[in-house]
Amino acid sequence: MATRNYKKEYSEYHSKSDQKKNRASRNKARRAALASGKVKKGDKKDVHHKDGNPRNNKSGNVKVVSRKKNRGTYRFA
Secondary structure (H helix, E strand, O other): OOOOOOOHHHHHHHOOOOHHHHHHHHHHHHHHHHOOOOOOOOOOOOEEEEOOOOOOOOOOOOOEEOOOOOOOOOOOO
């Protein structure tokens, strides 16, 4: 099994402008949920974007779910 090349992965994917904006928006949604008391630091919860668009942080599009449910292979709406 080949070792993972994180430097190459970052340069080819994570450093792209769109991915940086998506990541910033996901972080913004998490911070908003922290501020409103919906999540706590270390609670093993994720903020799920129902439409799959991380830049859509409208209240009707985000909900708090378990990490297992949000990151599992089965995706839900």
